[in-house]
Amino acid sequence: MNAGIIGIGRYVPEKVLTNFDLEKKMDTSDEWIRTRTGIEERRLAADNEDTSDMGVKAAKKAMEHAGISPEDLDLILVATVTPDRPFPSVACMIQEEIGAKKAAAMDISAACSGFMYGLVTGKQFIETGAYQHVLVVGVEKLSKILDWNDRNTAVLFGDGAGAAVLGPVSEGRGILSFELGADGTGGKHLYQDQYVKMNGREVFKFAVRQMGESCIHVLEKAGLNKEDVDFLLPHQANIRIMEAARQRLELSEDKMSVTINKFGNTSAASIPLTIVEELEAGNIKDGDLLIMVGFGGGLTWGAIAMRWGR
Numbered sequence: 001m002n003a004g005i006i007g008i009g010r011y012v013p014e015k016v017l018t019n020f021d022l023e024k025k026m027d028t029s030d031e032w033i034r035t036r037t038g039i040e041e042r043r044l045a046a047d048n049e050d051t052s053d054m055g056v057k058a059a060k061k062a063m064e065h066a067g068i069s070p071e072d073l074d075l076i077l078v079a080t081v082t083p084d085r086p087f088p089s090v091a092c093m094i095q096e097e098i099g100a101k102k103a104a105a106m107d108i109s110a111a112c113s114g115f116m117y118g119l120v121t122g123k124q125f126i127e128t129g130a131y132q133h134v135l136v137v138g139v140e141k142l143s144k145i146l147d148w149n150d151r152n153t154a155v156l157f158g159d160g161a162g163a164a165v166l167g168p169v170s171e172g173r174g175i176l177s178f179e180l181g182a183d184g185t186g187g188k189h190l191y192q193d194q195y196v197k198m199n200g201r202e203v204f205k206f207a208v209r210q211m212g213e214s215c216i217h218v219l220e221k222a223g224l225n226k227e228d229v230d231f232l233l234p235h236q237a238n239i240r241i242m243e244a245a246r247q248r249l250e251l252s253e254d255k256m257s258v259t260i261n262k263f264g265n266t267s268a269a270s271i272p273l274t275i276v277e278e279l280e281a282g283n284i285k286d287g288d289l290l291i292m293v294g295f296g297g298g299l300t301w302g303a304i305a306m307r308w309g310r
């Protein structure tokens with residue numbers, strides 16, 4: 001039995017914060033942010049809108065897209081480093097709100113790689129036949145853990161949510177191969193200590209190396225080549241890091257998905273947000289080979305080769 005995405009949805013908050021807005025708040029410029037990161041604007045959740053609220057909205061859309069009801073869910077996995085509170089988990093809060101009475105629920109802490117960790121975890125339950133439907137949500141309200149006086153980090157991140165329903169799909173479709181990894185020795189380069197703290201250059205070097213390697217590894221594991229790739233969906237952290245991964249796969253520009261300009265780095269939400277963007281634009285078609293790849297705090301990384309469709 002193969003597991004694949006049978007429905008997907010997203011939610012981003014209404015409030016837009018542009019680079020020009022940031023220029024008024026701190027010593028930065030639109031020019032610096034755009035050229036160094038590719039970001040033009042990001043979304044910010046309202047004060048009374050927490051991580052679980054955004055996750056619920058994305059989850060409902062994903063279930064509607066999949067054509068299933070909340071009672072059909074066996075498990076809810078929420079990838080987040082910005083839970084409403086340490087416990088109950090965001091997954092349990094979403095379970096209550098959507099009425100997924102039969103579902104088990106837990107959060108996954110793998111920072112920006114969280115959505116990859118969630119999909120791979122959910123896949124195991126489906127492929128063993130233990131569960132039919134697993135909801136995987138990637139959601140962050142990073143704005144609440146940013147130091148708005150630190151231009152090194154404050155300009156990079158945004159809030160948002162993406163959710164996917166995993167279920168059994170036909171042979172040759174769904175998740176074909178994956179790679180997950182961690183290197184705790186690099187944890188000191190990106191962590192939360194009240195606010196997000198980051199050694200940007202170290203994370204940059206790690207990301208460029210790891211994204212490229214992981215993409216190649218999942219292709220090899222699936223017995224596929226660079227030429228087989230229809231779409232690269234990288235974690236949206238920095239356009240220069242994403243470009244390095246694209247070049248490693250020797251893909252043309254139109255084969256890499258870019259949403260960082262609109263949403264900034266939304267951590268665990270960035271890959272599902274981006275998949276929805278491409279689906280809505282009609283760019284991802286049934287049977288396409290997608291490579292998803294993420295990296296983040298931990299340090300962690302994860303990549304998936306997926307044949308789109310049910």
Ligand code: UT7
Nearest residue numbers: 027028029032036112151152155200201203204237238296
């Ligand atoms: O999801 C994973 C999360 N993290 C990442 O993916 C981050 C990976 N790293 C990066 O994306 C890049 O390292 C950054 C975008 C964070 C920084 O870009 P950089 O090209 O590595 O710049 P830098 O840190 O080497 O800084 C260059 C200069 C410095 O000034 P000096 O020392 O050369 O005078 C910084 O102080 O840019 C300055 N700078 C800024 N200037 C204007 C740093 N942040 C800003 C800013 N506005 N927001």
